[in-house]
Amino acid sequence: MISKSPVWHPFTQHAVLPDAVMISRGEGAWLETADGRRIFDAISSWWVITHGHRHPHIVQAIKDQADRLDQVIFAGFTHEPAEQLARRLVAITPPQLEYVFFSDSGSTSVEVALKMALGFWRHSGEKRSRILALEGAYHGDTIGGMSVGERGVFNAPYDPLLFDVERIPFPRQGREDDTFAALKAACGGGGIAALIVEPLVLGAGGMLIYPPSVLAEMKRICEAHGVLLIADEVMTGWGRTGTLFACEQAGVVPDIACYSKGLTGGSVPLAVTLCRGDIFDAHYSTDRTRTFFHSSSYTANPIACAAALANLEVWEREPVMERITQVSATHAKHLEAFRDNLRFANVRQIGTIAALDIVANDAGYMADIGPRLYRGFLDRGLLVRPLGNTVYIMPPYCSTAADLGQVYDAIGELAAEIA
Ligand SMILES: *Cc1c(COP(=O)(O)O)cnc(C)c1O
Numbered sequence: 001m002i003s004k005s006p007v008w009h010p011f012t013q014h015a016v017l018p019d020a021v022m023i024s025r026g027e028g029a030w031l032e033t034a035d036g037r038r039i040f041d042a043i044s045s046w047w048v049i050t051h052g053h054r055h056p057h058i059v060q061a062i063k064d065q066a067d068r069l070d071q072v073i074f075a076g077f078t079h080e081p082a083e084q085l086a087r088r089l090v091a092i093t094p095p096q097l098e099y100v101f102f103s104d105s106g107s108t109s110v111e112v113a114l115k116m117a118l119g120f121w122r123h124s125g126e127k128r129s130r131i132l133a134l135e136g137a138y139h140g141d142t143i144g145g146m147s148v149g150e151r152g153v154f155n156a157p158y159d160p161l162l163f164d165v166e167r168i169p170f171p172r173q174g175r176e177d178d179t180f181a182a183l184k185a186a187c188g189g190g191g192i193a194a195l196i197v198e199p200l201v202l203g204a205g206g207m208l209i210y211p212p213s214v215l216a217e218m219k220r221i222c223e224a225h226g227v228l229l230i231a232d233e234v235m236t237g238w239g240r241t242g243t244l245f246a247c248e249q250a251g252v253v254p255d256i257a258c259y260s261k262g263l264t265g266g267s268v269p270l271a272v273t274l275c276r277g278d279i280f281d282a283h284y285s286t287d288r289t290r291t292f293f294h295s296s297s298y299t300a301n302p303i304a305c306a307a308a309l310a311n312l313e314v315w316e317r318e319p320v321m322e323r324i325t326q327v328s329a330t331h332a333k334h335l336e337a338f339r340d341n342l343r344f345a346n347v348r349q350i351g352t353i354a355a356l357d358i359v360a361n362d363a364g365y366m367a368d369i370g371p372r373l374y375r376g377f378l379d380r381g382l383l384v385r386p387l388g389n390t391v392y393i394m395p396p397y398c399s400t401a402a403d404l405g406q407v408y409d410a411i412g413e414l415a416a417e418i419a
Pocket of ligand 1: 105106107108139140141198203233260
């Protein structure tokens with residue numbers, strides 16, 4: 001008899017889901033349980049795995065770096081993997097993004113972005129300290145990340161700790177002008193430091209997609225009012241939406257950009273916040289009170305940086321974009337069959353992300369059908385975690401058409417069972 005696990009899992013109601021699945025191996029797009037079952041990782045282990053589990057080039061880079069230098073303080077010290085990685089990130093992003101600040105997770109990269117924006121305005125001598133965010137947004141689970149994210153059941157107990165943010169309505173199709181008008185009004189009110197957005201798709205908010213032209217217009221409005229645009233590309237980065245970064249599709253250059261999840265191919269944790277030169281410059285002073293006071297113990301961990309460098313090499317050496325195109329085409333083909341099916345609504349796709357809503361009386365994240373679907377998928381050897389009645393697939397790029405076909409078959413079957 002194995003004693004009860006002391007592990008407290010994330011986003012897990014232990015009273016409803018008592019047993020976590022024990023995973024012992026990962027390979028490509030597949031996981032293997034301790035008792036030998038295979039599970040297709042249809043959500044890239046929470047959106048992080050891009051090329052597949054244990055990509056040999058990334059694994060080798062981790063081993064080699066662990067043999068040389070494991071960790072070193074990053075204040076006043078530096079190392080080759082961080083230097084090279086920063087240079088290469090600057091090279092593959094728009095030329096306006098000149099500086100790279102390292103951290104360890106998407107949430108911390110957002111905290112850094114918010115602090116950069118407020119530091120910039122304070123050191124520039126302008127009174128701007130308020131943040132704008134989109135309704136339905138998700139930016140992480142730290143206090144700052146929750147503050148700029150959608151309020152609800154997820155963060156109600158912590159509400160007294162969260163700071164006030166002005167919300168701009170999500171640009172619903174046909175109602176984009178409401179978004180623009182609200183953004184203009186908010187910017188016109190003064191005191192706004194930055195608008196933070198998930199470019200082109202709100203992830204945890206329900207895989208809500210909006211067009212590049214809307215992102216471009218939001219950027220234009222921000223610019224007209226001197227408001228900084230923070231692009232939270234934590235989920236959308238690294239090919240997810242069909243381009244390396246989602247902002248590219250809109251021709252938008254953010255003032256600050258956050259990347260994490262796929263930065264190391266999903267192998268080890270790492271995040272970066274890139275910013276414009278003048279944001280760095282505003283902190284650059286012999287006055288030490290203008291220092292950017294942020295760090296975490298593992299800032300720019302050498303092993304994580306080596307993994308990220310190896311990820312960039314995979315992008316250079318392997319036909320990653322072709323795989324993305326393949327996955328996208330497979331989604332498009334399968335989704336067609338769901339469009340006229342009355343059991344489904346809002347069938348949608350952007351790049352490697354496909355989503356559809358199962359029509360149910362009880363919708364929303366806490367909908368009962370969410371856990372039922374999750375179980376049903378798992379019983380079929382598929383890792384899919386619906387957001388309420390929204391089922392989405394966000395697979396590793398090495399997934400085959402046959403792998404994805406299994407998920408779509410299961411969606412059809414489970415929706416029929418639930419109806
Ligand atoms: C996942 C996510 C985060 C938080 O990243 P963590 O690594 O989980 O802290 C922030 N923003 C977006 C858009 C995300 O999808």
